[in-house]
Amino acid sequence: MGNAPYNGYTWQQRARILSAYRKLGGRSAPFEHVPCAMCCDPDRPPGKWHSEDYSEPYTFQPPQTYPLCKPCHGRLHKRFNAAPGEWELFCLHLEAGGYGSEFVRLFSLSQRRALSGEIAAGAKIKLLSKRRREPGPYWWRDLTLDPESLHAPWARPRPLRPRPDEAAFVEALAKAGLSEKEAALLRVHGNAPRRTTSMRTLAREALGDGNPQTANVIYGKLAARLTKMLGWIPDCRPDGSPAWMSVVAEGWSPPDREFEWSMVPTLAAAVQVSLT
Ligand SMILES: [Zn+2]
Ligand SMILES: [Zn+2]
Known part of the structure; x- marks a missing residue:
């Protein structure tokens, strides 16, 4: 979770959801054996999950809370500081059926930089399909890149x-x-x-x-x-x-x-x- 604000919630407000979940279910994390809600990787390490909504009463289901793999979760939170175009490139990779864990294996740093730069300059990039996936719309496509959303109450879903x-x-x-x-x-x-x-x-x-x-x-x-x-x-x-x-x-x-x-x-x- 980290000590960072997100969607208008301070890290202290965000931290409360963890103990609330443990109290509720007796387990440490929801979504056991559920694939990543961004890339669909079935091999998701247990215990990784993400919330867009930390308002009470808490809910531990989409669209408030999602199971995520580690790379997708990391990129989702780092999207505000990523190089221009890089979050979009990652999203295109997921749309092409790629798993979060494959991103840096398939694209070297210099390739990622070049493609992100092209996207930031307005180019339309099409990536080769890696595997079939359900057609969108995908919830993670609506996520804002406005860093003000980290602190502002308008970003809170509730x-x-x-x-x-x-x-x-x-x-x-x-x-x-x-x-x-x-x-x-x-x-x-x-x-x-x-x-x-x-x-x-x-x-x-x-x-x-x-x-x-x-x-x-x-x-x-x-x-x-x-x-x-x-x-x-x-x-x-x-x-x-x-x-x-x-x-x-x-x-x-x-x-x-x-x-x-x-x-x-x-x-x-x-x-x-x-x-x-
Ligand atoms: Zn993922
Ligand atoms: Zn998260």
């Missing part, structure tokens, strides 16, 4: 803590008696790229106001109302006070931008249904 489901949000939005400003905040937020934006952008785009505090006050009051209507228990700030915004979004501090909020997927879906 919020860290379960939120109300879409139907509950749809009902709450219908009963909330939303003001025009509240509806505009929800609409702009739900339609932001990756459901993620800052209070400054929300204030400007939803309220025509340059002051992020204006959005903060209106959105905070709306979030408190929704929290109570939904009977949801909000996250707490370090001083113990309720973080009302937590029902609608997960926050994070990007290294080079203002604090951002990622609307939770179930609310974003409800906004699409209710407010467009």
Whole structure:
């Protein structure tokens, strides 16, 4: 697993899934005698598995958790730092029926460099088929190469803590008696790229106001109302006070931008249904 963040989870958050699995099954790892979920190599060493989703409740099945062989698992995590084109070359190798363990045997370092460079320059590469495999689509083809996904909450398939489901949000939005400003905040937020934006952008785009505090006050009051209507228990700030915004979004501090909020997927879906 390593001491690294992934998909918006810190390594500490990721580490908890291991003990959770042991408690559940009494075994040390899931997927005994199951082939690699990337390259289909049946000779997968036991104990290697990978999760895309470390939110509770944990699941130990695809599409949250997959059995992987060692080379595929290593390349999946190293894809962010790989030379341009190299992850794509590895994916093409898998699509051609190659096993993860065959990659460096079939392609020397200089060949890998040359082919990766061609791919990065936009060339279409076709590799010879090594063996038949089931046609796609393959889940690992949708994995992002954006290194921000390692830390950002938008990358989490589910919020860290379960939120109300879409139907509950749809009902709450219908009963909330939303003001025009509240509806505009929800609409702009739900339609932001990756459901993620800052209070400054929300204030400007939803309220025509340059002051992020204006959005903060209106959105905070709306979030408190929704929290109570939904009977949801909000996250707490370090001083113990309720973080009302937590029902609608997960926050994070990007290294080079203002604090951002990622609307939770179930609310974003409800906004699409209710407010467009
Ligand atoms: Zn594999
Ligand atoms: Zn992994």
